[in-house]
Every structure is written in C-alpha cells, then in structure tokens.
Amino acid sequence: MPTAPTNSSLADYCYTTVRDRLVMLDIEPGSPISEQELCQELGVGRTPLREALKRLSTDHLVQFFPRRGTFATAADFSELNSLTEMRTILEPAGARRAATHAGPSQREALREMSAHIGELMDSSPSARTLIEYDLAVHRAIYELIDNAYMRETLFRLDSLATRLWWSAIQKVPSAAEHIEGHRSLLEAVADAQSEQAAELAAEHVTEFHQRLQEAVLGAAESPVSPL
DSSP: OOOOOOHHHHHHHHHHHHHHHHHTTSSOTTOEEOHHHHHHHHTOOHHHHHHHHHHHHHTTSEEEETTTEEEEOOOOGGGHHHHHHHHHHHHHHHHHHHHHHOOHHHHHHHHHHHHHHHHHHTTOOOHHHHHHHHHHHHHHHHTTOSOHHHHHHHHHHHHHHHHHHHHTGGGOSOHHHHHHTHHHHHHHHHTTOHHHHHHHHHHHHHHHHHHHHHHHHHTTTSOOOOO
C-alpha cells in the first residue's frame, strides 16, 4: 500500500516546483504570487505551500509585504558583484569536496552527463534547454558536497545567478559555449581531480560574471526585459 505523502514531502515538492518557476521566470520578477492559484495548480493545501514560500523567502526569491501579499523578488543586476564574490569562494570549495567524496555510481553519472552535453550541442538546443541543463549540472555537483551548509548556500546562490542570466539571455553571447565548458568540470569531479575541479569551477564563475556583466552594460541604453 503506498505511503501517504506527508506535509514535509509536499512542502519539498512545492518548494522545488515554485523555485524553478521563479528561477526560469515562469513567475515573472515583481509579480504577485497567488497562494490559492498555486494550491489548485499543484494539488496541495495551504500549509505545505506556505512552508515552501517561507523557504523561498530565505532564498531571496520571494518577498512578503504586510497587507499586500507575496511577490516574486525583482531580478536585480546590482546584486551580481555580491553573488560573484560569494560564488568565487564557494564554487571551487564545493567542486573540490564533490570530487573527493563522490561514490563510483555518482562519478559514472557525471561522466554520462558530460557525454550528453556533447550530444546536446549537436541538436541546436533552445536557450531554455541550455539554461535548464546548466542548472542540472551545478545541482548534480552540489548534491555530492558533504557539507550541508555549503551545499544549501550554493543551491541558493546558483538559483539567483541563473535567474539573472535568464533575465538577460537575449543579450548574453555564446550561451552554448558556456554550457560546453561544463564538460571538463564534470570530468574533473568524476575523475577525483579535486584541485583541477576547483580551478575549473573558479574559471566558470569568472567567465559567467564577465559574460553577464558585458551583456548588462551593453544593454544599458536599452533596458533588458525578461522573457
């Protein structure tokens, strides 16, 4: 007999579903969030949804305003430098720990993910597919980190950084090239090359920052509109 879902598991489901909608701008920055509509759409009660929204507030993805309701936070490009500062410290440390602590089956999964990137590049993927795969790669590595505080913080930072990237995707050059660069990082982690993985992760963050900063500065005279 199947086990009935608990409020905790429903809250996790709400959290991951709404988080990804916020990151991918399916819920637009600054827009109001209707608890009633989300409850109906997700098939859940208000308690697990509200628990999820509290977590998303901690992630800086939603805001609560007295007498006004709950809103998606703005995609604020002034936060890019602060995000990069934190990611420059934590991404290399996380990649190093993942490379050290991954098990055999996890390493094989990373190699398969790396191979799939090559296949993906041959299929002329959409920008959304590329961004979703970027998220999947980072999350696969974060899941291998044995420090829960580091892991959770990296998930949050990557969600915010990806949200900014998706907001400016029409202005960012060579998104496919950026995703292709994940292959060497995945392989370094899979091969337990911890220092190489750390170096590649640092380079990845620097490149991401430069691409996004150039896109935003280049669009200064014409404000970027989210897709």
